[in-house]
Amino acid sequence: MSGNGGSGTNADKHPNELLGSWFVRSGWSKGELARQVNRRARQLGANHISTDTSRVRRWLDGENPREPIPRILSELFSERFGCVVSIEDLGLRAARQSPSATGVDLPWTGPQTVALLSEFSRSDLMLARRGFLGTSLALSAGPSLIEPMQRWLVPSPASPGRPESRPALDPRRPGRLSRPELDLLESTTRMFRQWDAQCGGGLRRKAVVGQLHEVTDLLQEPQPEATTRILFKVAAELAELAGWMSYDVGLQPTAQKYFVLALHAAKEAGDKPLGSYILSSMSRQMIHLGRPDDALELIHLAQYGSRDCASPRTQSMLYAMEARAYANMGQPGKTKRAVRMAEDTFAEADEWDEPDPDWIRFFSEAELYGENSHSYRDLAYVAGRSPTYASLAEPLMRRAVELFADDPEHQRSYALNLIGKATVHLLQREPERGTQYASRAMEIAKKVRSERVNTRIRKTVDTAARDYGDLAVVVGLTDQLAVDLPETAEAV
Numbered sequence: 148m149s150g151n152g153g154s155g156t157n158a159d160k161h162p163n164e165l166l167g168s169w170f171v172r173s174g175w176s177k178g179e180l181a182r183q184v185n186r187r188a189r190q191l192g193a194n195h196i197s198t199d200t201s202r203v204r205r206w207l208d209g210e211n212p213r214e215p216i217p218r219i220l221s222e223l224f225s226e227r228f229g230c231v232v233s234i235e236d237l238g239l240r241a242a243r244q245s246p247s248a249t250g251v252d253l254p255w256t257g258p259q260t261v262a263l264l265s266e267f268s269r270s271d272l273m274l275a276r277r278g279f280l281g282t283s284l285a286l287s288a289g290p291s292l293i294e295p296m297q298r299w300l301v302p303s304p305a306s307p308g309r310p311e312s313r314p315a316l317d318p319r320r321p322g323r324l325s326r327p328e329l330d331l332l333e334s335t336t337r338m339f340r341q342w343d344a345q346c347g348g349g350l351r352r353k354a355v356v357g358q359l360h361e362v363t364d365l366l367q368e369p370q371p372e373a374t375t376r377i378l379f380k381v382a383a384e385l386a387e388l389a390g391w392m393s394y395d396v397g398l399q400p401t402a403q404k405y406f407v408l409a410l411h412a413a414k415e416a417g418d419k420p421l422g423s424y425i426l427s428s429m430s431r432q433m434i435h436l437g438r439p440d441d442a443l444e445l446i447h448l449a450q451y452g453s454r455d456c457a458s459p460r461t462q463s464m465l466y467a468m469e470a471r472a473y474a475n476m477g478q479p480g481k482t483k484r485a486v487r488m489a490e491d492t493f494a495e496a497d498e499w500d501e502p503d504p505d506w507i508r509f510f511s512e513a514e515l516y517g518e519n520s521h522s523y524r525d526l527a528y529v530a531g532r533s534p535t536y537a538s539l540a541e542p543l544m545r546r547a548v549e550l551f552a553d554d555p556e557h558q559r560s561y562a563l564n565l566i567g568k569a570t571v572h573l574l575q576r577e578p579e580r581g582t583q584y585a586s587r588a589m590e591i592a593k594k595v596r597s598e599r600v601n602t603r604i605r606k607t608v609d610t611a612a613r614d615y616g617d618l619a620v621v622v623g624l625t626d627q628l629a630v631d632l633p634e635t636a637e638a639v
Contacts, residue, residue: 161209165238166220170207173227177203180223187219190397190598211240221285222399230437231288251287251407252295255303257379260411264382265363267404268389271356286400286436293444296429299410299422300452323368329377332362336384337505343388344509344557348395349596355392359385376416383412384506387425394432395559397598402432420457423449424506427468435599439475446472460503463493464510467518474525479536482526486519509557513550517564520544524567527574537574544568548584559600562591566603573607578615582624585611589631601632 170180177200184203188196193215206212212220217239224232234240253263335358342351362382370378390405406429413422426449433442446469453461470485493515496503520543527536544567551561565588572581585607592600608628615621 163207163209163238165236167207169224169228169232169237173224175227176200183223184216184219187223187397188215218285218400222397225286225436228437231286233285251292251403253407253411255298255301255411255414257375257415260379260408260415261363261366261382264386264408264412265360265367267408268356268360268363271389271401272353272360286403288433288436288438288441292403292441293448296407296410296426296445296448299414299426299448303414303417323370324365324374324378329374329381332378332381336381336388339385339388340505340509341556343392343395344559345555345595347559347595347597347600348392349598352389352392352396355385355389359389379412379416380418380421383409383416383418383421383425385409386412387421387428387506391428394428394435395597395599397602399432399436403429406432419453420461420504421506423453423457423461423465426452427465430468430472434471434475437475439472443469443472443476458499458501458503458507459492459495460499460510461507463489463496463515464507464518466492467515467522470519470522471525474522475529477526477529479526479530482522486522489515489519509560511550511554511557513547513554513557513564514560516543516550517547517560517567520547520564520571521567524571524574527571532574534575537571540567540571541575544571558591559595559597562588562595562597562600563603565591566600566607569607570610573610573614578611578618579620581607581611582620585624586627589627593631604628604632 173180175183181198181200181203184198185196188194188198196216198216202212206216211217217234217237220237220239221232221234224237253259339351339355339358343355359382362378362385366375366378366382386405386409390402390409393399393405394402406425409425410422410429413419413425426445430442430445430449433439433445446465450462450465450469453465457465466485466489470482470489473481473485493512520540523536523540523543527533527540530536544564547564548561548568551557551564554561565584569581569584569588572578572584585604588600588604588607592604605628608624611621612625
């Protein structure tokens with residue numbers, strides 16, 4: 148029974164009308180839904196799941212499947228409809244969760260932030276090996292997400308090094324960590340970030356989580372206040388990176404949990420620009436999940452919280468993300484204004500007299516062109532495949548692709564912008580050129596462990612096949628997809 152995700156008890160069953168309603172509107176057949184559940188289960192490492200049409204029929208008839216099936220169904224329907232579809236929305240019962248695994252409204256105190264980071268990273272490392280990573284979590288959205296994040300702006304009652312919030316420091320000996328050891332921790336974080344940009348989130352995610360867990364161990368030992376702040380900053384960067392990598396491989400609830408904990412750690416470190424960067428990562432995730440209103444709220448929170456301390460490069464990135472949110476909300480005027488602000492602010496980056504932190508180094512001229520072109524591309528989709536907005540996107544996307552082609556450090560961004568270029572040409576009814584860029588993206592994707600890249604390629608090829616399926620180049624592209632990116636499990 149467990150291999151099929153059944154509940155084990157079928158007494159007093161009634162048809163699940165809520166699940167049935169979402170299922171009918173999805174347009175999927177029972178076989179298609181079963182295949183998608185199996186594919187997502189493999190991505191999670193839950194290889195014991197083997198769903199078929201009869202099992203889907205039993206769910207519709209009222210059987211409540213065991214975890215991780217409810218979470219998988221929630222994610223699949225959320226992606227299908229472009230909004231968060233909770234387990235409860237599907238008429239399914241959620242498994243009982245520990246307090247630390249539920250929600251994002253967590254205490255904003257140093258000791259509890261350390262404890263939660265330690266517990267969650269340890270659980271992640273353990274559960275990843277057993278194949279149930281992220282299945283005990285639920286995504287938060289709307290006020291339940293935004294309101295707790297607004298507390299990032301509330302001043303801390305005392306510094307993170309206050310005596311009552313950390314173990315007593317023995318005055319007879321110096322802090323446990325030397326400056327070279329702290330430098331090594333920071334350089335290791337930079338190395339992990341480079342690996343992610345080059346190889347995607349699927350290859351080194353567990354190594355980042357393991358390093359994060361080690362840092363939380365150090366935070367639970369006596370340290371001087373200055374060392375504690377540095378360790379909180381390192382923990383915030385590692386937690387954000389663990390969240391980003393989780394997002395990249397499709398583990399959305401896990402990603403959100405890491406982002407929230409990263410923001411808490413950044414607050415303890417007193418690093419507002421880093422906090423704004425973490426909020427921008429949360430905003431990207433909300434755009435991906437079809438929640439542009441939430442994305443905009445998070446970006447505005449980031450902009451306000453770092454208004455007096457963020458560098459021009461960081462401010463430019465936040466404006467570019469603001470444009471993405473407005474584009475997905477279908478607001479062209481505000482999108483164009485945010486795009487201009489991103490460009491104008493980026494032009495001031497070279498005049499900034501302080502070195503930028505490593506976490507914003509990715510936001511290059513290529514990234515600026517890429518983000519702004521995606522904003523216009525997104526506007527084109529929202530406006531019913533508008534050729535006008537596609538024509539605004541095309542030259543920016545072309546420049547982004549040219550710049551990323553010469554950047555070996557950011558291969559995933561190169562692949563994503565090649566896909567973006569392909570979609571723009573499809574919007575402009577140029578399928579031959581679109582397939583050329585999609586084919587190049589597949590070549591890069593084979594070297595990058597990113598489910599996000601693979602999913603976007605598959606969606607782009609599906610669109611090309613739907614609109615131009617009788618063209619030989621599109622048939623060839625579909626064949627290439629089956630060979631180059633077979634739907635197999637992703638490492639997490």
